[in-house]
Amino acid sequence: MPSVPTHRAAFGARVRELRTARGWSQEEFAHRADLDRTYVSGVERGVRNPTLDVINHLAKALGVDVMEFFSR
Template identity: 65%
Template structure:
């Protein structure tokens, strides 16, 4: 399965923000935001396509805005 570029970029940025904010494991972060670890893993690998509700939940858990979470995605991504 080919991963769309914008989802790959989103996932890499999510992983980077998670780690930068001290959430070393996907499991602990997933618990913090009320999601399953496998779902967070799928997001970080670009395999899952998050809804707006999920983006907001992730942003709150990372203490960033939803726009910050989406910032690396450009119109050409």
């Protein structure tokens, strides 16, 4: 099985960090972002490569600017 690219793993970890800071389960977050829970799981694990549209959905659901995913 191929390894997860570092940039996708870092992005997924940031999404997970923002989600858990709100106390949301993956299921609740997926519902708010209008995405499937398994897709959100894949994003957080770095196995999915989300499009800009999906990144925008994630940001809106979390109530953050897209750049929040890329800054610490």
